[in-house]
Amino acid sequence: MLATAAPIALPATHTQVEVKAASIGESLVSYGKKFIGVPYVFGGTTPKGFDCSGFTQYVYKSEGVSLPRTAEQQYNVGKAVSKSQLIPGDLVFFANTYKPGISHVGIYAGGNLVLNATSSQGIALVSLSNSYWGPKYAGAKRVIETSDKFRDILKNDPTYPAIEALTNDNIIQGYENNIFKPDEPVTRGQAAAIINRVLKNEPNQVEYFKDVAASNPFAKDIAAIREAGIINGFSDGTFRPYANMTRTEMAIIVHKAFELQMGDATAAANSYSDVSPSNWAYEPIAAMKAIDTTGVFKTSKYNGSTRASRAIFSTAIYNGMNAK
Structure with a gap:
């Protein structure tokens, strides 16, 4: 209340506080993990069924970031990062899966794991050391650039x-x-x-x-x-x-x-x-x-x-x- 003549109903005291991810990349991963087990659907872009790029596009949208539709197109955005410099939220690309060239994309989840839409398990975590996925690794891109000061704020955020x-x-x-x-x-x-x-x-x-x-x-x-x-x-x-x-x-x-x-x-x-x-x-x-x-x-x-x-x-x- 700022004046006694004009009362304001203040929010009730919160007894539970939502714990937020320490970075935007971690927030992306946390959100994406909610869809583990959702089936793979070629051309799918919703929680009813995802293909690989439909999944990454959907998850990134949760943080207000628009990605192109296909894995090939997504490979052309962001900044290239080396495998040793991967951080949660980076896009990870694979080549020569169902067709030659860039053909699959997922989200790096930390711990050498990639969250992605697989044809066998649907949305799942796979290891970069996996005998199938490892040899097909083609690179990674960092689309989300946080501020130099704070890793939980995007540079393009209006605030x-x-x-x-x-x-x-x-x-x-x-x-x-x-x-x-x-x-x-x-x-x-x-x-x-x-x-x-x-x-x-x-x-x-x-x-x-x-x-x-x-x-x-x-x-x-x-x-x-x-x-x-x-x-x-x-x-x-x-x-x-x-x-x-x-x-x-x-x-x-x-x-x-x-x-x-x-x-x-x-x-x-x-x-x-x-x-x-x-x-x-x-x-x-x-x-x-x-x-x-x-x-x-x-x-x-x-x-x-x-x-x-x-x-x-x-x-x-x-x-x-x-x-x-």
Whole structure:
């Protein structure tokens, strides 16, 4: 909640957290393994039945990556990598299977194994040392290029410029092992800290809320943005620093922090089918699209009640910092 007159229903506390793959390649493999046992169908491109390139095309699409239809065509995309440099998610090609030349493709799964559509077992893991597949190995291509900083973000992801800029300026940080966790939620306390790293405000006092002690790592930032009127507390005297922030809350604090003007936001908001002009947060949400230079907010719906992820929040801050 940002003002007591306009309550927001915050998401319930999660008791279970989905464990995500450490890299996009590993995420591809994890997703592809769900189809182990699906039968081989020549020309198949769906979970009812796959051929080799139909399978790789389908799995890559889960990460928003489009591949050509055939194994031969897929061999012409990406960057060639040596067998000794294979990492999960790389495309692995074989030649002279049912026809001369490049004729089969799979996804490297790590541990010398390839996840692919076989005519005998359907989707299965096969060893590169296999007596049949080993001699037919023809090379590998790396289609997914992650950022130099984080191995769980694609360079062509529309949120990447924002994440790169904000991490370079130490406004938001990543995690160990070159992980950013772009889909993780942003809490109200984290949002306060991120905003105040941009504004650099010093509070007059620290303790304003009964659930934010002076020892809280976000205490000074929460106090600073409270004094600036950017994020207020709840009517019960709490701030709820560990509650996830919604996309509507995000829009409001970015709107306030960067003193955004309506500008051409009216036209932009009209294309959000789930945001009515009578919505109490209409103008801040409209501004998200009006100032967006990344394409992230150029969508048909805003989905304001959903939680703001680290990647989405970073993009909103980036747009706010660069708004003219």
